[in-house]
Amino acid sequence: MSGPRFYDPTGDRYGIPTFPFRLAPDGLATRRQLRALGLRPGGQPVAAQTLWRSRRCRTGVRAAYLYRIDAAMPVRPMTPGRWAALGKALAARRTCPACGRDAGYCIPSSLGVCVACADADGQLVA
Numbered sequence: 001m002s003g004p005r006f007y008d009p010t011g012d013r014y015g016i017p018t019f020p021f022r023l024a025p026d027g028l029a030t031r032r033q034l035r036a037l038g039l040r041p042g043g044q045p046v047a048a049q050t051l052w053r054s055r056r057c058r059t060g061v062r063a064a065y066l067y068r069i070d071a072a073m074p075v076r077p078m079t080p081g082r083w084a085a086l087g088k089a090l091a092a093r094r095t096c097p098a099c100g101r102d103a104g105y106c107i108p109s110s111l112g113v114c115v116a117c118a119d120a121d122g123q124l125v126a
Helices: 031-036 080-094 115-121
Strands: 018-020 048-053 061-068
């Protein structure tokens, strides 16, 4: 259990208030949690962090920064220009650089080309 190791509500050990995974006090949220509420940090500083052990990262410890919900601002609405830019970016991710056609899915970065081109080049191993 990683509870006592990452419990530092005063910030003496880690520099900012730190809480174990899933034990942050009410009124604090991560960026994803703020986004689910239709909010964004809005330039406020990090209020606290939550730490947990993980085998997926090199240091063995992962962190999520927490922001105050009461100081968060509403998410900015998407403008027509932003919608157009997003559409172009997603179309570029679907376009195969080898054959130039829209694959209908995002091209895997591991292949760099659509699956049909990768299969023709012998990149796919059965």
